Amino acid sequence: MALLYQSTKRSEGRARFDAAVMGGTAPDKGLFTPVSLPRIHPREIAAMRDETYPEIAYRVTRALLNVDIPDSKLHQIAQASYNFAVPIQGFEGGKYVMRLDQGPTLSFKDFGMRPMAHYMNYLNSANGGEKGFTILGATSGDTGSAAATAFHDLPGVNVVILFPEDGVVPLQRKQITTLRGNVTAIAIDGTFDDCQDMVKKAFADPDLKALNLSSANSMNVGRLLPQTIYYFYAFAKIGGSKMSFAIPSGNFGNATAAIMAKKMGLPVDKLIIAVNENDEFPLFLESGVYSPVPSSATKHCPSNAMDVGHPNNLARIAYFYGGTMDEKGRMEVMPDLAAMRQDIYTISVSNRRTGEVMQEAHAKYGLLLEPHGAVAWEGLERYAKATRIQSPIVALETANPAKFPEEFDRLHMRAPQHETLTKIGELHEGFLRQPNDYGIFKEFLRGQMRRTGVL
């Protein structure tokens, strides 16, 4: 039986995988979420012990998607998406770090983005889509480079990424602007919010319908499903009877995937959700009152991919706990707070503490963390101390330390290097510059439609 998807706003309609993935968000502006999840039998989980990451990925996605995408294709996608290492480092007292920082863009976003690109490409061609589709997105960092890299060179796909001219660090910009091929990068003379507004207008613009615009943002359920895989992988490789995870969170896609893995039968003990100074979630869990923060008022932290004042996947977490949240963050039906508190331990980590943890983890364990991973590690340490827990805890390192040389400099630590980044530094950039003007951007898109023959 195929999994069905429902909007987090719980309107009547159910969608199948292709509509949920190609559509991005639900017609009522909620997020597509699986109505129920398949259970993976303990015997199957045990069999993962001797399997590679792509083999485990195949097992998990087969359980989730076997009617929507043929087996042989799922197998191929798993192999093509995960052609890099997923190291797990162990430390005293049952503490572990799983490094999700070895993909092509050195961020954990590769784990969801790469299979999603293949799913979309498959679904488009299976539906007779000779006209292809265009991935449109705005970025201030990791998401844009992971999306552009995942869709790079896929036939029939166009990628257009907007970024604020002065709002992206050079290394991250280069991860987008040096790809070329089917990827067009546009520097906008404006802020990230301006870029985001232009993208939203384009999605709503009937004149651009022929472009088949799709989004690769964290609301797309196609990114979420494959993020359940690494939780199974960690459990299979480390063993034990149950396991806790410390997850550095911004838009809470990663945390939502952990909740899904638990619903699929993974023996998850505690989910430790660690955030930076943007602490609306810990405050919510404590007080029961959710107060989202507008994006103009979010705090700037060294773990900048988590500078989020209203995590968009919180609507999915509320859904899984029986609640209903609208797109503005209002709780129409309160989720089961007692159950959430039972499953989730959450903390906010200050900017100062984040730097100290990077130093302490390195001095004490020889463990190299960047700011996002440090936030997770602090969650692990605090929870371990508070509970004297015996079962393993795995902290997720979501970006490669080599992406944060300024942070290491500031802390008087030696900045690590990575050859992917060294190589990118030598490549030639290619991008367009445009003013903050929707009319001009739209003309550009229509020009692209004429060139590719859809207009």
Ligand SMILES: *Cc1c(COP(=O)(O)O)cnc(C)c1O
């Ligand atoms: C996106 C991102 C996060 C936050 O992940 P969510 O799923 O949005 O909570 C954490 N760390 C890094 C490095 C990221 O790029």
